[in-house]
Structures are given as structure tokens and as C-alpha cells.
Amino acid sequence: MLSIKNLHASVEGKEILKGINLEIKAGEVHAIMGPNGSGKSTLSQVLAGNDAFEVTSGEVTLNGENLLEKETEERAREGVFLAFQYPVEIPGVSNLQFMRTAVNAMRHHKGEPEMNAAEFMKLAREVSKQVDLDPAFLKRGVNEGFSGGEKKRNEIMQALLLQPKLAILDETDSGLDIDALKVVSDGVNALRAQDRAILMVTHYQRLLDHIVPDYVHVLADGKIVKSGGRELALELEERGYGWLGIKEDATEASSAN
Amino acid sequence: MKPAPTLLPTAFLHPAGQALPEPLLALRKQRGAALVDMPLPTRKTENWKYSSKHLKLTDEMAISLPIDGKAGSALAVPGYKVVFINGVMIPEASEYPDLNNILIQRFGDLSDAEASELAGQLDSTLDKNTVQLAGLNSARFEDGLVIRLKAGAVLDQPLFIIHEITAGASGSAFPRIFVDAGTNSQITLVEEYISSGQDAVMVNTVTEFNLAEGANVTSIRLCMDGENVQHVGATGVRQQRSSRFESHCVGFGGPLRRHDLQVSLEGEGAECKLNGVVVTQGTQHYDNHTNIEHVAAHCDSEETYRNIATDKSHAVFNGRIHIHQDAQKSNANMNNNNLLLSTGAEIDTKPELEIYADDVKCAHGATIGQLDEESLFYLVSRGIGRREANVLLTMAFINELVAQIPLEVVRDTVQVRLNHFFDQSFQGI
Numbered sequence: 059m060l061s062i063k064n065l066h067a068s069v070e071g072k073e074i075l076k077g078i079n080l081e082i083k084a085g086e087v088h089a090i091m092g093p094n095g096s097g098k099s100t101l102s103q104v105l106a107g108n109d110a111f112e113v114t115s116g117e118v119t120l121n122g123e124n125l126l127e128k129e130t131e132e133r134a135r136e137g138v139f140l141a142f143q144y145p146v147e148i149p150g151v152s153n154l155q156f157m158r159t160a161v162n163a164m165r166h167h168k169g170e171p172e173m174n175a176a177e178f179m180k181l182a183r184e185v186s187k188q189v190d191l192d193p194a195f196l197k198r199g200v201n202e203g204f205s206g207g208e209k210k211r212n213e214i215m216q217a218l219l220l221q222p223k224l225a226i227l228d229e230t231d232s233g234l235d236i237d238a239l240k241v242v243s244d245g246v247n248a249l250r251a252q253d254r255a256i257l258m259v260t261h262y263q264r265l266l267d268h269i270v271p272d273y274v275h276v277l278a279d280g281k282i283v284k285s286g287g288r289e290l291a292l293e294l295e296e297r298g299y300g301w302l303g304i305k306e307d308a309t310e311a312s313s314a315n
Numbered sequence: 316m317k318p319a320p321t322l323l324p325t326a327f328l329h330p331a332g333q334a335l336p337e338p339l340l341a342l343r344k345q346r347g348a349a350l351v352d353m354p355l356p357t358r359k360t361e362n363w364k365y366s367s368k369h370l371k372l373t374d375e376m377a378i379s380l381p382i383d384g385k386a387g388s389a390l391a392v393p394g395y396k397v398v399f400i401n402g403v404m405i406p407e408a409s410e411y412p413d414l415n416n417i418l419i420q421r422f423g424d425l426s427d428a429e430a431s432e433l434a435g436q437l438d439s440t441l442d443k444n445t446v447q448l449a450g451l452n453s454a455r456f457e458d459g460l461v462i463r464l465k466a467g468a469v470l471d472q473p474l475f476i477i478h479e480i481t482a483g484a485s486g487s488a489f490p491r492i493f494v495d496a497g498t499n500s501q502i503t504l505v506e507e508y509i510s511s512g513q514d515a516v517m518v519n520t521v522t523e524f525n526l527a528e529g530a531n532v533t534s535i536r537l538c539m540d541g542e543n544v545q546h547v548g549a550t551g552v553r554q555q556r557s558s559r560f561e562s563h564c565v566g567f568g569g570p571l572r573r574h575d576l577q578v579s580l581e582g583e584g585a586e587c588k589l590n591g592v593v594v595t596q597g598t599q600h601y602d603n604h605t606n607i608e609h610v611a612a613h614c615d616s617e618e619t620y621r622n623i624a625t626d627k628s629h630a631v632f633n634g635r636i637h638i639h640q641d642a643q644k645s646n647a648n649m650n651n652n653n654l655l656l657s658t659g660a661e662i663d664t665k666p667e668l669e670i671y672a673d674d675v676k677c678a679h680g681a682t683i684g685q686l687d688e689e690s691l692f693y694l695v696s697r698g699i700g701r702r703e704a705n706v707l708l709t710m711a712f713i714n715e716l717v718a719q720i721p722l723e724v725v726r727d728t729v730q731v732r733l734n735h736f737f738d739q740s741f742q743g744i
């Protein structure tokens with residue numbers, strides 16, 4: 059489904075991704091782990107089409123089509139979904155209006171009729187229950203004043219509504235307490251499907267206790283330095299990143315120079 | 316040597332011959348005399364600094380517009396209706412109740428005694444030194460509307476005053492409104508300025524509100540004049556004890572749009588809430604000057620104005636709050652937030668606070684920003700189109716103010732105009 063070949067990307071002239079290679083097939087769940095600052099969010103944002111990041115070389119295809127030449131909204135309509143590490147707060151746009159506009163943009167793209175306000179409200183209430191968000195959150199501004207955990211659940215709610223082909227989850231587990239982690243992982247597990255690929259970006263192994271990945275990759279300094287099965291995650295949990303020759307925190311290391 | 320100032324063309328000093336009661340004719344004449352040799356504002360005139368170059372007061376503009384007694388009847392509103400065409404009230408097109416505790420009358424129908432009372436009140440709510448051009452209206456109004464609510468009177472439906480310009484010629488219209496809201500009375504007044512003609516017309520309008528103790532007035536002002544209309548308007552408000560005045564001004568730009576809103580809180584416990592939304596595009600110009608006088612103690616004022624400017628347009632907000640020495644425990648809050656949708660647009664915002672009392676709460680804030688790139692990315696990453704994402708974020712900037720307008724029909728009218736604006740300003744996105 060997703061094929062990334064020798065992807066290089068930079069931000070403000072600084073190279074962050076230094077040749078990423080990754081193949082993900084439909085139905086698979088891949089986890090990308092790595093220390094802070096290794097480029098996990100950069101990879102996620104590049105796949106979603108954030109033009110703050112410049113792709114300098116390499117190629118990315120989704121179901122054989124060149125993803126990089128498409129606009130962000132086209133990518134989304136063709137099934138790319140990114141759960142943001144830091145979801146944006148948008149006061150003045152209600153969560154409900156936002157989600158309905160998004161769902162209808164998708165439906166429009168597929169040639170399906172738009173959902174009216176009442177139909178969508180019904181759907182949104184159901185899905186909000188699934189991620190244990192009080193429907194009152196639908197009336198608030200997008201992510202406005204949400205706690206960290208509420209923002210993450212709101213991201214999963216959007217994934218469930220939009221039913222993407224490729225879901226990229228950027229640290230959807232961070233900042234969650236045990237109960238919220240369970241809710242979020244149930245949501246992610248509900249997304250698992252034969253025709254869907256999931257790319258989970260995480261800093262910690264604990265999410266992988268709930269969502270068992272098919273493959274685990276270790277990203278360090280903009281490159282995948284090791285790939286394996288889920289046992290690799292357990293090994294990282296026990297031994298840290300040191301045995302792979304990786305500094306624990308690339309952010310600290312780079313901010314020192 | 317200093318160049319001689321440009322004076323108001325004398326042609327402006329000859330009002331047209333509508334039949335008016337003698338006291339009003341006398342008032343007009345007196346106000347006209349005060350305008351002889353009046354220098355026109357220049358960019359050195361502080362409160363006209365940004366707008367003087369857009370003010371075109373030529374002999375041609377001084378011509379009275381033709382009276383069109385047939386137009387306007389088709390305008391449908393959910394409430395009472397008074398129609399002004401080209402600055403003159405048209406009774407045939409108006410529909411309002413004949414009540415004994417609420418008098419709604421055109422100037423031309425007043426008895427001499429009533430006209431004399433009114434003449435004593437006109438201009439009493441405005442500071443003639445800062446709203447120079449209101450004097451022009453006082454010298455030139457051809458007809459107007461007076462509304463008097465007796466103590467406890469409540470107008471059961473909103474009163475819509477539709478000011479339509481249909482003129483097929485240049486010239487000026489001088490509509491005039493005076494509202495005298497008695498003790499504990501209530502009224503919602505909507506003023507809508509529209510044009511069906513395309514001509515270069517000046518609309519020079521003055522609306523005054525006199526609120527007695529406990530009166531509750533909601534004023535909605537939609538400035539949607541045609542694209543060639545210069546609109547120079549003033550609203551004056553005087554408030555006595557425990558009265559409440561709420562204003563919602565929504566305006567779209569033109570060659571010149573100027574609105575002066577002056578509120579004087581003269582009785583303890585009076586409060587005002589002033590909301591404003593301005594949208595400009597192309598080379599349009601919009602200038603809002605507000606002034607709140609906290610004269611009495613224990614009064615609250617809450618002001619929120621937002622401007623959206625795109626292309627090469629220019630929006631100005633000047634908000635003055637004057638807290639007098641005796642106005643202890645005043646509570647004044649003023650905010651002006653501005654959204655620039657293009658780098659060629661300009662917004663000037665200036666708060667002016669003059670505080671002479673020591674025990675007051677007075678806060679103000681002004682911001683100028685653009686649409687947030689991160690928010691845009693978040694929206695489009697969900698499949699929402701760029702244009703729609705721009706619209707959502709622009710609406711987000713003013714939603715709160717539009718939502719506070721208490722009449723659905725007005726909110727809808729505003730939304731239609733906004734959609735039109737979005738179609739133009741986000742086309743090709």
C-alpha cells in the first residue's frame with residue numbers, strides 16, 4: 059500500500075530525514091520507534107503533505123500513485139490520515155462543524171451524498187462514545203481547551219469517522235493515563251482491517267502492549283537503523299536504544315551544538 | 316505660507332424644499348449657518364487622518380437626490396418597517412403600528428409643538444467637535460423619523476429601518492433618526508443601508524438614542540451600501556441610570572465608509588455593549604471611530620470590534636474611552652482584533668484611554684494577524700478543501716460576534732454577504 063524509497067527531507071535547510079525506506083502492505087500495522095528528535099514527526103508530517111518540510115529526494119507511493127505530488131487535501135481524500143502529535147486548537151470552529159465538513163468532503167470525493175446536520179450528529183455521538191469523549195466536546199471549538207488525552211481521543215475519533223486507508227498515528231499514546239491508553243488502543247484496534255495500513259509512531263513501548271504490531275522499525279537520526287518483529291519493541295524496552303549505538307535523546311544532543 | 320483650507324462647497328448649504336414644520340426648518344437654517352466656511356478635514360485632522368483623502372464633497376455631491384415614492388414596498392422584513400428611499404421616508408412603503416404609548420412619526424407629520432420639542436433634542440447626543448459631518452446632516456435632512464417610547468413601553472417586534480439608495484444620479488442623502496426611549500422602555504431597531512443604484516452618492520446619516528432610566532435599546536446597523544456610495548454616519552447615545560444599550564454594527568467596505576459611535580454613560584449603573592464587524596476588499600476603505608464617555612460611576616462598557624481586510628483595502632479602528640473624574644467603579648473593556656487576508660491590505664488600530672478616576676477597571680487589547688498556517692494544514696489534512704478551510708478560519712474570527720446578533724434574519728443577511736465576500740476573496744484558492 060505505502061512504499062517509501064530513499065526519502066530525504068529537510069526543514070529550514072536542515073536535513074532531518076536522511077534516506078528512509080519502508081514498505082507497508084494493506085492489513086499491516088507497523089510501529090516506528092526512536093528517541094526524541096530522530097525525525098518521527100517529520101516523517102509523519104511529510105507523508106501528510108505539510109509543506110513546512112521540503113522533500114529533497116526520494117519517492118513515496120500510495121497504492122502505486124505518487125503521493126508527493128498531491129496536495130494535502132487530495133492525500134486525505136485518497137485515504138491518508140495523520141493523528142497529530144500536537145493537535146491544533148481552533149477556537150471559533152466547532153468540533154462538530156469541523157468533523158462534518160471533513161466527512162462530507164470525503165463523501166463528496168467518493169460521489170456519495172453529503173450528510174445533513176442531524177444525520178451527522180447521530181453518527182458523531184456514536185463515535186464519540188467509542189472513544190469515551192462526552193458529546194459536549196462536539197460543541198466546543200476544535201481541540202479548544204481539551205486536555206492532552208482529550209485531544210488524542212479526538213484524533214482517534216476523526217480516524218474512526220474518516221475511515222482512512224493509511225492511518226499514521228504520531229505519538230497518540232503520549233500523555234495518556236492507563237484508562238485513556240486503553241480507550242485509544244481500543245480505537246486503534248477497531249481501525250485494524252484487511253484493507254487498511256497503520257503506521258504507529260511511538261516513543262514508548264507501552265502502546266504496543268495493547269496494539270500488537272506486525273513490524274517494528276527503529277528510527278535514529280533520520281534513518282531506519284533496525285527493523286524486526288514485535289520482539290524488537292520488547293528488546294528496546296529492556297535494553298534501551300544504547301545497544302544500537304543510538305543516543306537516548308537526539309534533541310538534547312542536537313541542541314547542545 | 317500655509318495653503319488655504321478647502322472649504323465645504325456652499326452648494327451644501329441649500330437644503331431642498333421638503334415640507335417640514337417651522338421649528339425644524341429653523342434648526343436646519345441655524346445649523347447651516349454654522350457650516351459656512353467650514354474647512355473640510357485633511358490628513359492633518361487627527362480623527363480624519365486616514366479617511367480625508369476618500370471624502371469627496373463636490374458641488375455635484377451636494378445635489379439632493381430625487382424622491383422615489385414607489386420604491387421599497389417589496390422589501391420584506393419580520394417586524395415593523397420604515398423605508399427611506401434616497402434619504403427620504405416613504406410612508407406608503409412603511410408598516411408600523413399606531414400605538415398610544417409608542418410614537419413613530421416622520422418629521423414632516425409632526426405638529427409645531429412636537430417639532431419644537433424634537434428640535435431641542437436633535438444633536439444633543441453627539442459631540443459636534445468630533446463628528447463634524449453630523450452638522451451637515453443637521454443642516455440638510457429633508458425628512459426623518461422620530462420614535463418616542465413612553466415609560467414602560469415595549470415595542471413587541473423589531474423595527475427595521477431600510478435606507479435604500481435608488482438614485483440614478485450623483486448627490487447626497489441625509490436620513491435622520493431620533494429615538495427617545497422613556498423610562499424602562501424597550502426597543503430593537505435595525506438600520507439597514509443598501510443601494511440598488513450604482514451612482515456615486517453620499518449617504519450622510521445621523522441616528523440618535525436618548526435612553527431614560529432603565530431603558531433597554533438594541534441597535535443593529537448593517538452598512539451594506541452600494542460599491543460607489545460614500546457613507547458618513549454618526550450614532551449618538553446618551554444613557555441615564557441603569558439603562559442598557561447594545562449595538563451590533565456590521566459593515567462592508569466602499570470608497571468611504573465612516574461611522575462614529577458616541578456613547579455617553581451619564582447615570583449610575585448604565586451599561587453598553589458595542590460589537591462591530593468590518594469586512595473590506597479591493598481598494599475599499601472603512602473607518603470606525605468609537606467614543607465612550609464614562610461620566611457617571613458604576614457603569615460598564617464592553618466593546619469588541621473585528622476587522623477583516625483583504626486585497627489592497629484599508630480598515631481603521633479608533634476606540635476612545637474617557638473615564639471622568641467622578642466615574643469611580645467604572646468597568647471598561649475594549650478589544651479590537653484584526654485579520655489581514657493579504658499582504659497588500661492595511662489595518663490601523665488605535666486605542667485611546669483617558670482615565671481621570673482612580674478606582675476603575677479598564678482593559679484594552681488590539682491584535683493584527685493572519686490566518687494560522689498550522690490551523691489551515693490541520694483542516695486540509697482532513698480532506699477539507701483549501702477554500703473551505705480559509706472560509707472556516709475566517710468565519711471563526713468573527714463567528715462569536717455574528718452569533719450575538721439577536722435576529723436570525725439579520726445573521727442570515729450578513730452570512731449571505733460574507734459568502735459573497737469569500738467567493739471573491741478566496742477565488743482561485
Ligand SMILES: Nc1ncnc2c1ncn2[C@@H]1O[C@H](COP(=O)(O)OP(=O)(O)O)[C@@H](O)[C@H]1O
Nearest residue numbers: 069070074093094095096097098099100101312
Ligand atoms: N518546524 C521545524 N523547524 C525547525 N526544526 C524542526 C522543525 N520540526 C522539526 N524540527 C527538527 O527536526 C528534528 C526532528 O524532529 P521530529 O521529527 O519532531 O522528531 P521526533 O518526532 O522523532 O521527536 C529535530 O531536531 C527538530 O528540532
Ligand SMILES: [Mg+2]
Nearest residue numbers: 098099143229
Ligand atoms: Mg514527534
